[in-house]
Amino acid sequence: MDVNKVVKKPGRSWTEIKRKVYTFSMGDTSNPRLNEIHELLEELQIKIREEGYVPKTDYVLHDVEDEQKEQNLSYHSEKxxxxxxxxxxxxxxxxxxxxxxxxxxxxxxxxxYVSEVISRKIIVRDSSRFHCFEDGSCSCKDYW
Structure with a gap:
């Protein structure tokens, strides 16, 4: 990748609430409520694991231990x-x-899992399509 000058675009996610846009990226520490966000993510992880969620570390490309892979996945921008x-x-x-x-x-x-645990509709627009998560399922029927 270095030789061919291939650059991976960093993942960014954003949400608009009351006409204000909030942007997130993995490793970004600029949000003043970051500690609360991390605490909530930890609580959600516990709740959804009780429901059967298992982190999918198979696609993490970094050569690190499984525990570190799970940690890296925990703070993706959309989460x-x-x-x-x-x-x-x-x-x-x-x-x-x-x-x-x-x-x-x-x-x-x-x-x-989160959509089911918190009883909310979550709509995620990624680079391919809209995903409408509700009651533990997605509108794409897991084909995206």
Whole structure:
């Protein structure tokens, strides 16, 4: 990749709430509510694991231990955006997140479980299509 000057576009996700756009990327620490977002993601991980969620680390390309792969997956940009939207919107409100890349298998599975656990409709627009998650299923029927 270096020789051919191939550059991977960084993943970014954003959500618009009350006419204000909030942007997220993995590793970004600029959001003042980042600690709350991380705490909520940890709580959601516990809840959805109880429902049967297992992180999909098969597609993580970094040569690291499985525990580190799970940690890396935990803070993908769409997960951060969804957690933030959950924090600042009223219960039962639909959440809309946009992403510049195609969503990964783990994030897709994560959002299906979260939609069921928090009883909210979550709409994610990735680079390929709209995904409407509701009650633990996705409008793409897991084909994206």
């Amino acid at each position: 951060l955006a969804i957690a933030f939207a959950i924090l600042i919107t009223p219960p039962r409100t639909s959440i809309k997140v946009f992403k510049n890349l195609r969503t990964c298998v783990d994030c897709h599975t994560f959002v299906k």
